[in-house]
Amino acid sequence: MARARKNASKAGDRRREQLLELGLRLFSDRSFADISIDDIAAAAGISRGLLYHYFRSKRGFYTESVRYAADQLVASTDTPATLEPEARMRAGLAAYLDYVERYAAAYALLLRGGLGVDPEVAAILEGAREAIVARIVREAPELEASPPVHAALRGWIHLVEGMSLDWIERRELPRERLIEVFMAALWSIAEAALGDLALAGAASART
Amino acid sequence: MARARKNASKAGDRRREQLLELGLRLFSDRSFADISIDDIAAAAGISRGLLYHYFRSKRGFYTESVRYAADQLVASTDTPATLEPEARMRAGLAAYLDYVERYAAAYALLLRGGLGVDPEVAAILEGAREAIVARIVREAPELEASPPVHAALRGWIHLVEGMSLDWIERRELPRERLIEVFMAALWSIAEAALGDLALAGAASART
DNA sequence: ACTTTGAATTGAATTCAATTCAATTTTCTG
């Protein structure tokens, strides 16, 4: 029975995941309100009721789809610890844009959730941002972990998110330039948040 | 009858506006889904049906509340044309933060699309951003209206929005420093978007 | 003052979609 449970649960997990991937696609095409449980069930080729076996509610399904995308994103931007801080930062941004490009729909879903939405979705997004901020602070020796730096980094992430979203829609900047914008903004924002010269050494050192 | 029409319509508009203000308050406390038409009607002291006299639907009511807040925000950040460009920019940001502080709830509502963010709400936000970008370009002589500059400015607005939202919740930075961060970020982002030295003169001139 | 007209207002009736649940089938294990 132990194995049964385990197998069953493994099969169940796979199915769950397939459903979440479907959710990603559906919710990035049409809005939450425009999609009914029946639509989802039909698209998945299962019954209405089975969806409730896997997910608490329609909203729960949406929430989990968002969480799924957020986890993917955070995981896919992890970078090798062997790189120098600045190179590592660039590598992280490149990986971020890779994700944005490859899973444009999932990324849009994630951010279309908006800056807030319902508390649970907001918490998921906040968690993803916090994970990225924590990683940057851990990796960038010249940024001390003070509240101003945190505020600056969170702001910077909003910039990255907003410009990335625009980028997949309009392609107004070449990819490399976009990364340059992110790098330049990161330093100037952190510097300004701390006060005039606190980071001057580090900032000019990088040039 | 001409006067009757006009009066009637004027009274109707006033009422509509009161309802929208109520909507602003309600929707920033609880989420769209958590508030029923009956809740709204009860809070307004009117009947369910009358709400449908003034607004197409529950969603329509929400959408118009958002539009109302967006218009307020854009209007309240207009600045006197008599100021020098940089001072004008600072004045605009100060006005922006004034709005954010005074109408924190409305501001939060604005940036929270709502579950799944329907296209109409997204369009309202996009429109508000575009209005602000257009104003900045019009007022800042050193920014030519090229696609890269537009992309940079839209990104910068996301930064401003995100940090402002954080700011009212956590107050990690003093107001003046926040404005400094915005100013510093604006130049470095625009500069980086254009390419290495295009704005160098203007950027250092401001210091 | 009186009638007409259209807007404001109501609440009961309808509709539509989410959720629940008891029953059935499938899948695994001993």
Next chain:
DNA sequence: CAGAAAATTGAATTGAATTCAATTCAAAGT
């Protein structure tokens, strides 16, 4: 194979949004 647990279904329920026919109200013209 028996029998338990999980997967799966669809009919029944529920709750909230929307519609609408009826009523009140306020202003305008006569």
